[in-house]
Amino acid sequence: MTVNQDTITSTSGVDNGVNVEALLGARDALADAPEIAQFQWRSTVSWVNGTHSRADVETFYGFCEEQRHSKSFSFDMDHPLQFASQDNGITPAEVVLVALGGCLTAGVAAVAQQRGIQLRSVLATVSGEMDLHGILGADPDVRNGFSGVRVDYRIDADATPAEIEALVAQSQKRSAVYDTLTSPTAVTVTIS
Amino acid sequence: MRHTSAVVVGAGHCGLAMSRCLAARSVDHVVLERGDVAHSWRTRRWDSLRLLTPNWMTRLPGYAYRGDDPDGYLGAPEVARLLADYAAESAAPVVTGTTVTSTRAEAGGYVVRTDRGSWRTRTVVVATGATAVAAVPARLAQGVPAEVVTVTAADYRNPDRLPPGGVLVVGASASGVQIAEELQRSGRPVTLAVGEHVRVPRTYRGRDILWWMDASGLLDERWDQVPDLLRARNLPSMQLVGSPQRTTLDLNALAALGVRLVGRFAGVRDRTAQFAGSLPGVCTLADLKLGRLLDTLDAWADRAGIAAGPPHRFAPTAPPVPAALSARLGDGGIATIVWATGYRPDLSFLEVDVFDRRGAVVHDGGVTASPGLYVLGLPFLRRRKSTLIDGAAADADELAEHLLGHLDALPRRRAG
16 A cells, blocks of 8 residues: 555645645555554664764565665765764764654644645754763763754744644644654664 | 343433433333442542532433532532432432443343343443543553552542652643642642643633533534544543632643643653653643634624623743653652543443444444444543533433434334
């Protein structure tokens, strides 16, 4: 089973490029076959040199079978010159911010489409506060990760301020990355 | 084996309302009750609990509130007394002290077995309530250290029964906010774990919020017309308390009392409770939802020409920034956890194939796919008010009518 991308139809004439009908159809299909909802997302990350590594993403599992992106995606991660690194890519911590902004913004578009709200522009500014005492092991009371993350939206749309607020709130409610960041997640690291 | 046309399981407000509606249609029936009438109101409510609905809303088929405090809120013993009086007044055929152990479909009808004999019946109405069992998230409960005392909202009675020390109340719907307030006032430091919730003021523009919801027709919204029924049926209860002072018990009020607000209880690790970082998000959601409710009520008041105080809005919820993300369990930290994480029905006696894969009964407005088997009193069964006492009358009336139609369509059994 695949989510059909062909027909982006809307009785309201609103088009944010999201096929809401297909997504809602997928939700209905889940009721009959809950196992199709079991997904696995994957990446391989290989070390290049120094703090530079490269992540490749191509396959995933879902709808009861192996799936594939339309092509392989590659991301370089490194640290900036200020860390005595080569700056071949953004830091892994920044990737987390990128993921959060991407997930919430996709949600804003989907919810807007479903609610018949035409978007003109959406800009999320994502920032995370970090105290380097943590990762440098200089202060055991400081955590490694972000002490807080902020997302600020600027949205131009055919909607009232209250409707736009509701879009952003609903997007948080249904975001995988927001949930992964705000709730504890079991992480298992092994060697094979 | 005794015979009847209808067995109603449970003599709470729903079962008694159904009995009244069946009697009005001359359907011979029996109401089986494991304890006394209003059993749960006698045994499964904390001491200070009052109804969330004002007295004038305590309406049942053929009954309206006659007391001198229409705007007050009945306590649990008063509800039990009221229902006992109603059962007597209705001459309801209640068989008390009789626990249903199984219900099976058999020969075009049902066999209902109890600990005191069996009944063969052509129809069954399950009215055992939406709140029979406290729903506790097993994954979280497993991780709680043994020395932490845990109690559900159904088992909680009063602060004196709990040990001294910190309390974590999990869940910020009606039960959670009420218990959190009572425990905080008892001198225990309370942490309240807040997930998605429904914020409403007790009064708005000088009238009870339930007056607004009732008068504007919101509570009469039907299950077959609401856009997302699944969501409507899973909505948490409103943050309300029925106090003589008609106080609003929202998160701001609790924070002002000193209750520590944290995000959803999300995990336990190394004897530490972990809370989600989504508290500002769920507060914003609830504030927006409240704003939409008040917009709807104001628009209706305009159209209907309602005389009430001027429209106004409530201060946004102000969660602590940043909210705590963890709390120590035991060891001078949290000594008690109160699970106010909702309730679910207990239909384990129902051995009929009417359940979905998660064990929830499947029904269309109370009518199951098994002919002659009905359920009553579940969330948004036929209307938004289906779980309120005031919701029983209309639902029971319509289902009694359906039940009568089913009986009429069956081949008549020979008498004797």
